[in-house]
Amino acid sequence: MNRVSKSQKKKEALVKATISLVNNNGFHATPMSKIAKMAEVSAGTIYLYFENKQDLVNQVYIEVKAAFSKFAFKDYKEGVSVEEGFENIWKNIAEFKLKEIEEAMFLSQCDNTPIIDEPSRKEGLKHLEPLLDLWERGKEQGIIKPVSPYMLYAFSIYPIAFLMNMQQRELYKITPTNVNEAYEMAWNSIKI
Amino acid sequence: MNRVSKSQKKKEALVKATISLVNNNGFHATPMSKIAKMAEVSAGTIYLYFENKQDLVNQVYIEVKAAFSKFAFKDYKEGVSVEEGFENIWKNIAEFKLKEIEEAMFLSQCDNTPIIDEPSRKEGLKHLEPLLDLWERGKEQGIIKPVSPYMLYAFSIYPIAFLMNMQQRELYKITPTNVNEAYEMAWNSIKI
Amino acid sequence: MNRVSKSQKKKEALVKATISLVNNNGFHATPMSKIAKMAEVSAGTIYLYFENKQDLVNQVYIEVKAAFSKFAFKDYKEGVSVEEGFENIWKNIAEFKLKEIEEAMFLSQCDNTPIIDEPSRKEGLKHLEPLLDLWERGKEQGIIKPVSPYMLYAFSIYPIAFLMNMQQRELYKITPTNVNEAYEMAWNSIKI
Amino acid sequence: MNRVSKSQKKKEALVKATISLVNNNGFHATPMSKIAKMAEVSAGTIYLYFENKQDLVNQVYIEVKAAFSKFAFKDYKEGVSVEEGFENIWKNIAEFKLKEIEEAMFLSQCDNTPIIDEPSRKEGLKHLEPLLDLWERGKEQGIIKPVSPYMLYAFSIYPIAFLMNMQQRELYKITPTNVNEAYEMAWNSIKI
DNA sequence: GATGAATGAGTCTTCATTCAT
DNA sequence: AATGAATGAAGACTCATTCAT
Numbered sequence: 001m002n003r004v005s006k007s008q009k010k011k012e013a014l015v016k017a018t019i020s021l022v023n024n025n026g027f028h029a030t031p032m033s034k035i036a037k038m039a040e041v042s043a044g045t046i047y048l049y050f051e052n053k054q055d056l057v058n059q060v061y062i063e064v065k066a067a068f069s070k071f072a073f074k075d076y077k078e079g080v081s082v083e084e085g086f087e088n089i090w091k092n093i094a095e096f097k098l099k100e101i102e103e104a105m106f107l108s109q110c111d112n113t114p115i116i117d118e119p120s121r122k123e124g125l126k127h128l129e130p131l132l133d134l135w136e137r138g139k140e141q142g143i144i145k146p147v148s149p150y151m152l153y154a155f156s157i158y159p160i161a162f163l164m165n166m167q168q169r170e171l172y173k174i175t176p177t178n179v180n181e182a183y184e185m186a187w188n189s190i191k192i
Numbered sequence: 193m194n195r196v197s198k199s200q201k202k203k204e205a206l207v208k209a210t211i212s213l214v215n216n217n218g219f220h221a222t223p224m225s226k227i228a229k230m231a232e233v234s235a236g237t238i239y240l241y242f243e244n245k246q247d248l249v250n251q252v253y254i255e256v257k258a259a260f261s262k263f264a265f266k267d268y269k270e271g272v273s274v275e276e277g278f279e280n281i282w283k284n285i286a287e288f289k290l291k292e293i294e295e296a297m298f299l300s301q302c303d304n305t306p307i308i309d310e311p312s313r314k315e316g317l318k319h320l321e322p323l324l325d326l327w328e329r330g331k332e333q334g335i336i337k338p339v340s341p342y343m344l345y346a347f348s349i350y351p352i353a354f355l356m357n358m359q360q361r362e363l364y365k366i367t368p369t370n371v372n373e374a375y376e377m378a379w380n381s382i383k384i
Numbered sequence: 385m386n387r388v389s390k391s392q393k394k395k396e397a398l399v400k401a402t403i404s405l406v407n408n409n410g411f412h413a414t415p416m417s418k419i420a421k422m423a424e425v426s427a428g429t430i431y432l433y434f435e436n437k438q439d440l441v442n443q444v445y446i447e448v449k450a451a452f453s454k455f456a457f458k459d460y461k462e463g464v465s466v467e468e469g470f471e472n473i474w475k476n477i478a479e480f481k482l483k484e485i486e487e488a489m490f491l492s493q494c495d496n497t498p499i500i501d502e503p504s505r506k507e508g509l510k511h512l513e514p515l516l517d518l519w520e521r522g523k524e525q526g527i528i529k530p531v532s533p534y535m536l537y538a539f540s541i542y543p544i545a546f547l548m549n550m551q552q553r554e555l556y557k558i559t560p561t562n563v564n565e566a567y568e569m570a571w572n573s574i575k576i
Numbered sequence: 577m578n579r580v581s582k583s584q585k586k587k588e589a590l591v592k593a594t595i596s597l598v599n600n601n602g603f604h605a606t607p608m609s610k611i612a613k614m615a616e617v618s619a620g621t622i623y624l625y626f627e628n629k630q631d632l633v634n635q636v637y638i639e640v641k642a643a644f645s646k647f648a649f650k651d652y653k654e655g656v657s658v659e660e661g662f663e664n665i666w667k668n669i670a671e672f673k674l675k676e677i678e679e680a681m682f683l684s685q686c687d688n689t690p691i692i693d694e695p696s697r698k699e700g701l702k703h704l705e706p707l708l709d710l711w712e713r714g715k716e717q718g719i720i721k722p723v724s725p726y727m728l729y730a731f732s733i734y735p736i737a738f739l740m741n742m743q744q745r746e747l748y749k750i751t752p753t754n755v756n757e758a759y760e761m762a763w764n765s766i767k768i
Numbered sequence: 769g770a771t772g773a774a775t776g777a778g779t780c781t782t783c784a785t786t787c788a789t
Numbered sequence: 790a791a792t793g794a795a796t797g798a799a800g801a802c803t804c805a806t807t808c809a810t
Contacts, residue, residue, distance in 0.1 A: 006790095007790085010791095023306075024306065025306060026218075026219070026220060026305055026306055026307060027218070027220070028218060028219070028220025028221050029220050031782075031783055031784080032783070032784060032785080033782095033783070033784090036793095041791080041792090042791060042792045042793055043783095043784090043785085043792085043793065043794095044785085044786080044787085044791070044792055044793065044794095045790085045791055045792070045793095046784095046785095047784095047785070047786080048790070048791075052784075052785075053784065053785090108304050109304055109305055111304075111357075112300050112301055112303075112304035112305065112353075112357065113218055113301055113304070113305055114215075114216060114217060114218050114221075115218060118361075121361075145373070145376075145377065147370075147373050147377075148364060148370070150354070150355065150358050150363065150364040151355065151370065151373065151374060151377065153354065154351035154352075154354040154355050154358075154374075155347065155351045155374075155377045155378070155381060158350065158351055158353075158354040159346035159347045159350055159351060160346075161304075161350075162342075162345070162346040162350040163342065163343065163346050165303075165304065166342050166346075169310075169313075171342065172340060172342040178339070178340070178343065181337070181339050181343065182343060182346075182347075184337075185337065185339075185343065185347045185381040185382065186347070186381070188380050188381050189347060189377040189378070189380050189381035190377065198773090199773080202773095202774095223799080223800055223801080224800075224801060224802080225799095225800075225801090233774080233775090234774065234775045234776060235775085235776070235801090235802085236774070236775060236776065236777095236802085236803075236804085237773080237774060237775070238802095239801095239802070239803080240772095240773065240774075244801075244802075245800095245801065245802090390769095391769085394770095407690075408690065409690060410602070410603070410604060410689055410690050410691060411602070411604070412602060412603070412604025412605050413604050415803075415804055415805080416804070416805060416806080417803095417804070417805090420772095425770080425771090426770060426771045426772055427771085427772065427773095427804095427805090427806085428770070428771055428772065428773095428806085428807080428808085429769085429770055429771070429772095430805095430806095431805095431806070431807080432769070432770075436805075436806075437805065437806090492688050493688055493689055495688075495741075496684050496685055496687075496688035496689065496737075496741065497602055497685055497688065497689055498599075498600060498601060498602050498605075499602060502745075505745075529757070529760075529761065531754075531757050531761075532748060532754070534738070534739065534742050534747065534748040535739065535754065535757065535758060535761065537738065538735035538736075538738040538739050538742075538758075539731065539735045539758075539761045539762070539765060542734065542735055542737075542738040543730035543731045543734055543735060544730075545688075545734075546726075546729065546730040546734040547726065547727065547730050549687075549688065550726050550730075555726065556724060556726040562723075562724070562727065565721070565723050565727065566727060566730075566731075568721075569721065569723075569727065569731045569765040569766065570731070570765070572764050572765050573731060573761040573762070573764050573765035574761065582794090583794080586794095586795095607778080607779060607780080608779075608780060608781080609778095609779080609780090617795080617796090618795065618796045618797055619780090619781085619796085619797070620781085620782080620783085620795070620796060620797065620798095621794080621795060621796070622781095623780095623781070623782080624793095624794065624795075628780075628781075629779095629780070629781095
C-alpha cells in the first residue's frame with residue numbers, strides 16, 4: 001500500500017482543481033463538472049468526498065487556511081524577541097503569498113466574498129493564535145501599539161494581499177528589495 | 193417635468209439593488225430577477241438600461257468607484273501640505289468606507305474577485321490621480337517613503353477595507369478613537 | 385395632399401422590411417422591433433397597421449402574391465393560342481422570380497413553411513385563374529397533357545423557384561440562354 | 577447488451593420529435609422543451625446529444641438527407657441504361673417523398689428556409705453524385721439535354737416536392753397512375 | 769396618429785445532484 | 790469505490806404587445 005492512498009490523491013486533485021478554477025472564474029462560475037474534469041475524476045465522484053458544492057469550498061478553504069498558517073509559523077520559536085518573531089512570521093506570510101499564489105489568491109477571494117459560510121471562516125481563523133500572542137507580548141513590552149489585533153492585522157498583514165493582487169494583474173512587480181521595504185512599512189505601522 | 197426623470201430613477205434603483213444583492217450573495221448568486229424585483233421593475237426592464245448582467249456590474253462598479261473617488265477628494269485643496277492633504281484624503285476614504293458601507297463592500301468584493309472586466313477596472317482607477325500626485329510631492333519633499341504608489345496604497349488605504357469587513361461581520365467595532373489610531377498607523381507606514 | 389399618403393408609405397416600408405428580414409432570418413427569427421427599425425417607425429406603430437405579427441405576414445404574403453400574379457399576366461390576352469399564352473405567362477413568371485428576387489424568395493419561403501395561415505394561402509391562390517383556364521383550353525385542344533393542374537404547375541412553374549434559390553445561394557448563374565432552355569423544358573413536360 | 581443502445585434510442589427519439597414538430601410549426605416555433613417532451617426525455621438531456629438547437633437541426637438535416645439519398649439509390653446499378661437508371665432513381669425518390677412524408681417535408685422546409693447553416697447544406701448534398709454521373713452519361717449519349725444539372729434537377733426532381741406539399745395540404749391526392757404520369761413529365765422535360 | 773418605455777411570458781441553456789450500473 | 794447519463798430546477802435574455810404621453 002502506498003503511503004498516500006488513491007482516495008487521498010483524488011481528494012487532493014479535487015482540492016487543487018477547485019482552487020485553480022475558483023481563482024479564475026469565481027465560485028459560482030465554476031461548475032462541478034469542470035472541477036471533476038480537471039481533477040480527472042467523474043462528476044459523481046466528487047460526492048463521495050464532499051457533501052455538496054458548498055461543503056467542497058468550505059473544506060478547501062479550511063485546508064488552504066491551515067496550510068497558510070502552518071507556513072506562516074514555520075521556523076517560528078515562541079521564545080524569540082517580539083520584533084524578530086514578527087519579522088519571521090511576516091516574511092513567511094509574504095513568502096507564502098508571493099510563492100503559493102494559487103492558494104493565496106483563493107484565500108483572498110474567499111475572505112472578501114460571501115462564498116464561505118461563517119462556521120468555516122471561524123474554523124479557518126483558529127490557527128493564528130501564535131501571532132496574536134506575539135502581539136500581546138509586544139503590547140505588554142510597550143513595543144507594539146496598544147490597539148486591536150484586527151487593526152494590527154489590517155495594517156501589517158492584509159496589505160500583502162493587495163500587492164499580490166496587483167502583481168497577479170501584472171500592474172506591479174515584487175522584488176526582494178520591495179519585500180524588505182514592505183516589511184519596514186508593516187513594522188512601522190504597528191510598532192510604537 | 194421632474195428634475196430626475198423616471199428613467200433615471202429606475203436606473204438608480206437597479207444600481208442600488210445590484211449593490212445590495214451582490215454584497216449579500218455575490219455576483220453569480222444574485223439572479224437578474226431578484227435585482228428586478230428589488231428595484232420594483234420587470235425583469236425585462238433591466239435590459240433597457242444595461243446590455244447584460246456583465247454590463248450591469250461593470251457600470252455599477254464604475255459608478256460606485258466614481259462616487260468613492262469624489263468623496264475621497266471632497267474639501268481637498270491641492271496647495272495644502274503633504275501631511276495635511278493625506279490626512280484629509282485618508283479620513284474621507286475612511287468615512288466613506290465606514291458610512292457608505294454598501295458601496296464600500298461592493299467595491300471590496302469587486303476588487304478581489306474576477307467579476308469586473310479589465311477595461312472597467314481601468315476606468316475605475318482613473319480618478320485617483322490627486323492622491324498619486326500628493327504622494328509624488330511627498331517623495332520629492334522627503335516626507336513620503338520613496339516606494340511604489342502600489343505599496344503606499346497597500347499599507348495606508350487598503351487596510352481600511354479590512355476593518356470595514358470585520359466590522360460588517362460584527363467581529364470588530366470601529367469608534368472615532370479607532371479611526372484616529374488607524375490614521376496614525378497609516379501615516380506611520382508611509383512617512384519617512 | 386400627396387397621391388400616396390404618409391400612412392401608405394409607412395405601411396409599404398413595413399411590408400418591404402418584413403420581406404427583407406424574413407428572407408434573411410426566417411419569420412420567427414425576425415423580431416417586430418427589427419422590422420420597425422428597418423421601416424424607420426416605432427415598434428408600436430406596426431400595430432396601427434396590423435393586428436399582430438401573424439396578421440402582418442399574412443397581409444404581406446397576400447400583397448406579394450397579388451403583385452406576383454399581376455406580373456404573371458401582364459401583356460396576356462385571353463384570345464391568344466395556348467402555346468403562345470403559356471410562353472407569355474411562363475416568361476413573365478420567370479422574369480419576376482429572377483428580377484424581383486426579394487419578393488420571390490419570400491413567396492418561396494412562405495409556400496414551403498407553416499408560417500402563413502390557410503385562409504391567407506387560399507386568398508393568395510385566387511389570382512391564378514387565367515393560367516388554369518389556359519391549361520383547360522389546352523387540354524380540350526389536345527395540346528396539354530390531361531393531368532391535374534397541380535401536376536402541370538409542379539413541372540412547369542415550380543422549378544423556376546429552385547433555380548432562383550440556387551442562384552441566390554450563388555451555386556448557379558441564370559443567363560438569358562438558360563431561361564430559354566428552361567422554358568423548353570417546362571413546355572416539354574406539359575405538352576402532349 | 578441490446579443491438580441498439582439506450583443512448584442511440586434516445587437520440588433517435590429526439591431526431592424523430594424534431595422532424596415532426598418542425599414540420600408542423602417551423603424551426604423557431606418549436607421549443608426545445610416540446611422536443612424533449614415528445615421524445616420523452618428531460619430538456620437537459622438534449623444537450624447530452626446535441627450542442628444546441630442549431631446543431632440539433634443541422635444534424636437532423638444531415639441524417640435525413642443521408643437516409644433520403646440512400647433510399648434514392650436503392651436497387652440502382654451503375655451499368656444500366658440511362659433511361660432505366662433514371663426511372664429507377666426517380667421512382668425511388670417519389671416513393672420516399674410520398675411514403676416518408678415526415679422526412680420529406682422536413683427536407684423541403686430546410687431547403688427553402690435559412691434554418692440550416694451552409695456547411696450542413698454542403699454536407700447534405702454530397703450523396704447525390706450517382707445521379708449527376710448518370711445525367712453526365714446521358715448527355716454524352718445524346719439522350720439528356722445538355723444543360724446544367726441544376727436545371728435537370730429543377731424540372732425532374734424538385735416538382736415531386738410540390739406534389740407532396742399539395743397532398744399534405746389535402747389539395748391533391750397522388751395515386752399510382754399520377755406517379756406514372758408525373759414520371760413521364762419528368763422524363764419529357766430532361767430527355768432530348 | 770405616433771412613440772418607445774415597460775412588461776412578463778416564454779425560450780434556450782447550464783449545472784448541482786442523483787442513481788443505476 | 791467509481792462512473793457518467795439523466796434529471797429538472799433555475800437563470801439570462803428576448804420579444805410580441807400594450808399604453809401613457
